[in-house]
Amino acid sequence: MEPFLHTHPYEPFLFEGATKLIVGTLPPPRFTTGELKQGDVDFSYGSRDGQLWPILDRIFNLNLEFETTGEAIAQRQNFLRNRGIGICDIVASSERLKIDASDLGMQQIQLRNVIGYLHKYPKVHTLLFTGGNSKNGPEYFFRKHLNDFGLRLKLISNEVPRIHEFKLPSAENNKAVERTIRTVSLTAPSGAANRAVGSLPLYKELKMKDPKFNTIDFRVLQYSQFF
Numbered sequence: 001m002e003p004f005l006h007t008h009p010y011e012p013f014l015f016e017g018a019t020k021l022i023v024g025t026l027p028p029p030r031f032t033t034g035e036l037k038q039g040d041v042d043f044s045y046g047s048r049d050g051q052l053w054p055i056l057d058r059i060f061n062l063n064l065e066f067e068t069t070g071e072a073i074a075q076r077q078n079f080l081r082n083r084g085i086g087i088c089d090i091v092a093s094s095e096r097l098k099i100d101a102s103d104l105g106m107q108q109i110q111l112r113n114v115i116g117y118l119h120k121y122p123k124v125h126t127l128l129f130t131g132g133n134s135k136n137g138p139e140y141f142f143r144k145h146l147n148d149f150g151l152r153l154k155l156i157s158n159e160v161p162r163i164h165e166f167k168l169p170s171a172e173n174n175k176a177v178e179r180t181i182r183t184v185s186l187t188a189p190s191g192a193a194n195r196a197v198g199s200l201p202l203y204k205e206l207k208m209k210d211p212k213f214n215t216i217d218f219r220v221l222q223y224s225q226f227f
Helices: 029-033 052-060 070-083 114-120 138-147 191-198 201-209 215-223
Strands: 004-007 020-023 085-087 091-096 107-111 126-129 154-157 162-168 179-185
Touching: 004 029, 020 114, 052 070, 052 215, 070 085, 107 138, 114 138, 114 162, 126 138, 138 179, 191 201, 191 215, 201 215
Parallel strands: 020 085, 020 126, 126 179
Antiparallel strands: 004 091, 091 107, 154 162, 162 179
């Protein structure tokens, strides 16, 4: 059986005023093949099963449409531009023996040159990872990417979401013209991460105070601090 070549269907969503970048891996394979489901949005993080846009919809009262229409795409792009938030997922392509959305199922992974994009868009100061340092997560890949440039993340906070920083030299590798980039490893906006959320002490504490509190509520609280 030939492996499925899972290529990223979207170019990075970047613009001159971007100050933050959302950094994930790959959308579900159906976005590559174009076989979208009812309720999917043909844009980054547009899976009807994903939680990023529902979370942002709640935080910012966006009244987003969740359907496969141009209007739904435009709503998301307008929000991102107004907030100075770009999207630059780190994985360009991978091979899969099983056609699913599991990060662990990715093989023969090709990464995007995120550092190159950071040089091109000098106002960016924060990377928002949609997941942590578990294998094949966005932070995991970004650490590998930094290694190619002799750069390292410095831990700032080990509380969830973990925060790091690194010094990015100028494109000419002039360390006298460095800029500091902060990274935030958000709790992944996927149902697969719900078990991990449920084990967090803070989540348990909030759940004890309000039995109706759920894993989406937890992410809304977390994400609202960084978007």
